[in-house]
Amino acid sequence: MLPSFDAVIVTSVPVGGGLSSSASLEVSVFCLLEALVTSSSTVAPVIDAMVKAKCCQHAEHVYANMPCGIMDQFIATMGKAGHALLIDCRLVVPYLSHQLCHKLLYVNLLNQF
Numbered sequence: 001m002l003p004s005f006d007a008v009i010v011t012s013v014p015v016g017g018g019l020s021s022s023a024s025l026e027v028s029v030f031c032l033l034e035a036l037v038t039s040s041s042t043v044a045p046v047i048d049a050m051v052k053a054k055c056c057q058h059a060e061h062v063y064a065n066m067p068c069g070i071m072d073q074f075i076a077t078m079g080k081a082g083h084a085l086l087i088d089c090r091l092v093v094p095y096l097s098h099q100l101c102h103k104l105l106y107v108n109l110l111n112q113f
Contacts, residue, residue: 002037022068022072023056023068024076026076027073034047050078052073053073053074056073070087074087075087
């Protein structure tokens with residue numbers, strides 16, 4: 001069970017600036033929720049970085065209505081300081097169960113500005 005929490009997002013990134021900000025926000029919120037579940041549960045699920053990236057992409061497609069690719073979510077979940085990430089989308093399984101994503105992540109990215 002997820003404990004109640006308050007969260008505030010502060011940013012100076014311009015809306016629609018093309019800086020991977022939505023992917024970064026999705027992955028950050030996913031990681032926050034994952035940490036909250038882990039800290040409040042004796043049996044915490046281990047979520048693979050690929051699954052996390054695909055769930056965040058799904059959130060962007062469904063909730064933000066943005067049919068984006070997967071590159072931004074991949075680097076946000078699998079990036080490592082001082083390294084480049086080789087992304088070969090020919091090896092990526094293109095589908096992930098919507099049921100799994102709905103259970104793992106819900107991020108509302110509707111602009112309220």
